Amino acid sequence: MVLPNKPVRGSTSGVPIMALFDLLGQRWNLRLMWELRQGPKTFRGLQSACGGVSPSVMNGRLKMLSEAKLIVQSDQGYTLSPLGAELMDELDPLRGWAKKWASEIGTKA
Amino acid sequence: MVLPNKPVRGSTSGVPIMALFDLLGQRWNLRLMWELRQGPKTFRGLQSACGGVSPSVMNGRLKMLSEAKLIVQSDQGYTLSPLGAELMDELDPLRGWAKKWASEIGTKA
DNA sequence: AACAATGCTTCTATTTTCGTAGCACAACAA
DNA sequence: TTGTTGTGCTACGAAAATAGAAGCATTGTT
Numbered sequence: 001m002v003l004p005n006k007p008v009r010g011s012t013s014g015v016p017i018m019a020l021f022d023l024l025g026q027r028w029n030l031r032l033m034w035e036l037r038q039g040p041k042t043f044r045g046l047q048s049a050c051g052g053v054s055p056s057v058m059n060g061r062l063k064m065l066s067e068a069k070l071i072v073q074s075d076q077g078y079t080l081s082p083l084g085a086e087l088m089d090e091l092d093p094l095r096g097w098a099k100k101w102a103s104e105i106g107t108k109a
Numbered sequence: 110m111v112l113p114n115k116p117v118r119g120s121t122s123g124v125p126i127m128a129l130f131d132l133l134g135q136r137w138n139l140r141l142m143w144e145l146r147q148g149p150k151t152f153r154g155l156q157s158a159c160g161g162v163s164p165s166v167m168n169g170r171l172k173m174l175s176e177a178k179l180i181v182q183s184d185q186g187y188t189l190s191p192l193g194a195e196l197m198d199e200l201d202p203l204r205g206w207a208k209k210w211a212s213e214i215g216t217k218a
Numbered sequence: 219a220a221c222a223a224t225g226c227t228t229c230t231a232t233t234t235t236c237g238t239a240g241c242a243c244a245a246c247a248a
Numbered sequence: 249t250t251g252t253t254g255t256g257c258t259a260c261g262a263a264a265a266t267a268g269a270a271g272c273a274t275t276g277t278t
Contacts, residue, residue, distance in 0.1 A: 004211035010160030016207035027134045043225050051119030054267045090206050098125035102113030152256050163236050
């Protein structure tokens with residue numbers, strides 16, 4: 001259970017940002033939330049949006065993100081909670097940074 | 110090798126932000142960079158800052174982050190590259206969000 | 219009744235991560 | 249010269265996380 005004020009991997013302090021890093025540092029969590037930005041998605045919809053994550057892992061993540069109150073389930077499927085949506089807003093500028101990163105690295109596909 | 114414009118887990122598009130998520134979604138990467146915000150750290154210094162990550166994993170991460178040009182090695186130890194420092198600046202507002210998150214969740218240690 | 223879609227669970231296999239130990243090199247001290 | 253200390257790592261077995269495929273129960277539709 002990864003929540004703020006709880007000790008997490010590599011930090012017993014429970015400092016909120018560390019809990020966040022521990023949560024986001026688990027594969028798919030960030031991506032899952034990102035895919036929910038534009039609105040609700042079903043379990044299978046999310047799965048395919050993420051390129052076929054295995055359902056067992058995804059289910060675990062969905063539970064974890066629900067406990068952390070970052071997503072909620074509605075009759076439309078899974079959605080960001082208001083809190084989760086705010087987090088995604090904070091992350092939005094990363095799109096710009098990532099483009100710059102790509103161009104400065106100059107990687108060819 | 111996780112770089113922008115390269116296909117990554119769950120996305121063959123090579124869209125920069127996906128590469129970023131794949132990179133940051135690997136354990137310790139985000140935390141390692143975060144610990145470098147305030148200046149250079151030695152290998153072992155970084156290791157203990159992160160609560161004793163195993164050196165083999167950490168070494169792998171350091172290589173990965175170097176390839177991605179987010180960190181560099183100086184005689185002072187490992188440091189953020191200008192690009193990496195910019196990323197951390199973008200992430201800085203998360204501190205505020207995380208506090209709010211903690212208070213709204215109301216978790217007791 | 220048959221079909222399709224949804225939200226999962228279960229299983230095994232592979233990959234990642236952890237944790238400890240230790241090596242090779244450099245700087246310094248005795 | 250011989251320690252000792254600090255550094256950046258590598259090696260290796262064990263544990264945990266992730267992947268991938270299959271399938272089940274429920275709901276709704278035809």
